[in-house]
Amino acid sequence: MIIIDLLCDQGHRFEGWFASGEAFRDQSQRHLVLCPHCQTSSVSQLPSAPHLKRGASELAPSASTQSVAPEPALARLHEALASMARKAENVGTAFPEEARRIHYDEAPARSIRGIATVDETRELLEEGIAVLPAPVPPDDELH
Numbered sequence: 232m233i234i235i236d237l238l239c240d241q242g243h244r245f246e247g248w249f250a251s252g253e254a255f256r257d258q259s260q261r262h263l264v265l266c267p268h269c270q271t272s273s274v275s276q277l278p279s280a281p282h283l284k285r286g287a288s289e290l291a292p293s294a295s296t297q298s299v300a301p302e303p304a305l306a307r308l309h310e311a312l313a314s315m316a317r318k319a320e321n322v323g324t325a326f327p328e329e330a331r332r333i334h335y336d337e338a339p340a341r342s343i344r345g346i347a348t349v350d351e352t353r354e355l356l357e358e359g360i361a362v363l364p365a366p367v368p369p370d371d372e373l374h
Contacts, residue, residue, distance in 0.1 A: 232365070239266035240273035247274075250349055250364060263356065312365055319344040327351040334360045 235247050235255055243266050249255040255276065258264050262272035319342040322329045326345025332338035347355070347362070355362050 236277040237264070237266075237274050238277050239269060239271050240275075241266065241269050241271060243268040244277070248365070250352075254349070315342070316344055318342055321345060327355060330355055330360050330362060331358070334358070 233249055233251060233255075235249060235252070237245050237247050239245075245267055247255065247264060249258070255264070259272075259274060264274045265272055266274060322343050322345040324346050326343065326347045329338065329343055329345070330347075333340055333343070347364075352362055352364050
């Protein structure tokens with residue numbers, strides 16, 4: 232999952248979360264990336280600097296280093312995802328089928344979570360089924 236800084240042709244800046252840079256380009260070419268402010272699909276990627284690891288000290292803290300607390304936004308995002316996951320029914324690999332059943336009123340409306348491939352996720356989005364591809368904390372962290 233990557234976060235890309237975006238700019239629409241009306242000058243609105245916002246972030247988008249994508250599986251990869253290629254996923255962004257594909258969705259953008261199909262006009263699936265919309266500005267949340269004005270809904271235009273004329274969106275471009277802003278330049279950003281990659282995070283570079285500088286050495287082994289960044290890989291594992293030693294006794295003489297201090298751990299750095301996660302940024303507040305990241306911590307809030309993690310808690311929000313965990314909260315949503317706690318409230319959602321885990322349907323596992325049946326996620327694409329169950330999402331379709333809910334969308335087409337063949338099953339009761341409810342929050343679900345599960346596993347879908349990139350292709351399955353793309354197909355759901357193309358059908359107009361709102362899904363949020365996101366890393367979810369492990370089940371043992373949800374209780």
